[in-house]
Amino acid sequence: MWTTPWLDQNFFHLFYYFIIYSFLGWGMESAFVSISSKEWVNRGFLSGPFCPIYGVGALFMILLLSPVTDHVFLLFFGGFFLASVVEYVIAAILEKLFHASWWDYSEKKWNLKGRVCLQRSVEWGLLTIVLMRVIHPVIQGLADNIPTLLGEAAGTLLLMYLVADAGVTVQHILRLNEKLAHLSEATDDVRRRLESTRLYSARKELAEHLEHLPAAQFLREWKDRMEETYGDIEQLQLEERLRAEFVANEIREKLEYKVRVLEQQNFTERRLLRAFPGMRSMKFDFELQDLRSHINEKRKNRK
Known part of the structure; x- marks a missing residue:
């Protein structure tokens, strides 16, 4: 060879x-x-x-x-x-x-x-x-x-290392794509739930909040908004109040799920996002940028 x-x-x-x-x-x-x-x-x-x-x-x-x-x-x-x-x-x-x-x-x-x-x-x-x-x-x-013998031996080891490194990196990228897909599903679910409530008066306002805020920040805002809204919920009839509280809890759980998933990064994910700051996902770019923002925020907090 x-x-x-x-x-x-x-x-x-x-x-x-x-x-x-x-x-x-x-x-x-x-x-x-x-x-x-x-x-x-x-x-x-x-x-x-x-x-x-x-x-x-x-x-x-x-x-x-x-x-x-x-x-x-x-x-x-x-x-x-x-x-x-x-x-x-x-x-x-x-x-x-x-x-x-x-x-x-x-x-x-x-x-x-x-x-x-x-x-x-x-x-x-x-x-x-x-x-x-x-x-x-x-x-x-x-x-x-x-030297020929040394070069062939070292070359064989280097070739094996490159194949292994590429294999591990590809595996992590595929897992990252799966994570982004799960985050996208959670985002869509939250969007559908929000549209069924009266917390946002128009679709445009919903888009500005959900589609342009990191998940952790949106979760904090959601909790604040719910504290302001519980007073209005108390005035509703029992059936409507239970439904409103059920939907609100579902949205909170989905948002908390997103934050937990964003917290679960590995070394390769963090390294790739830092190495390629211009990386864009063709299917789940909002989720990718949300993950990048979450990583950057954690790094700033550690400093």
């Missing part, structure tokens, strides 16, 4: 190029996001120190652009095009698999479905020149000096 040829390269060298550039990409992304947010952020899809999108992109550059290393303009446009295609395809695959947009360039000019944009593509083109003419000769020398 390790000696299998790939376009004048072999799997051994290509694998270590992938590992090294995935690590360098992770370091660059993590440093940039950490500086921007003024705190350490482990950037990347995987939990470990690797960003595979950089490794994949670098392999395309090495395999396809090595013959034009001496031509700056060809390197720029080749990197501009190849990196944009890789970024677009990976974004589309992630959206299809996990029903979520992991990054979004919609607010930038000349973007394509928010997956790529002109500014980032130009940056990829410039980075490709630096990669192929400055960085890669050094990385190639490092890969050439890796």
